[in-house]
Amino acid sequence: MMEFFKGLLMEEEGQGMTEYGLILGLLVVAVVAAFVILTPQFETLMQSVADILKDPEAATTSTP
Helix, strand or coil: HHHHHHHCCCCCCCCHHHHHHCCCCCCCCHHHHHHHHHHHHHHHHHHHHHHHCCCCHHHHHHCC
16 A cells, blocks of 8 residues: 555656646746737737827828
8 A cells, every 4th residue: 555655655657747837837827928928019000090090190290
C-alpha cells in the first residue's frame, strides 16, 4: 500500500502539460491586464481617427 502512494508522488506523467497550462494561464492574465490598462488610450486613438474621418479639413488646418 505504501508503494502505491509513493508511486503517486513520484509520477511525472502530465507534468509537462501542467507546466504548459501554467504558462498559458500566465500569458492570458498578462494579455487581459494589458487590455484593461490600454483600453482608455485605444478609445482616445479611435475617437481621434473617427473625428478626422468626419472632418478631414480640421486635421489639415493647424492653429498657431
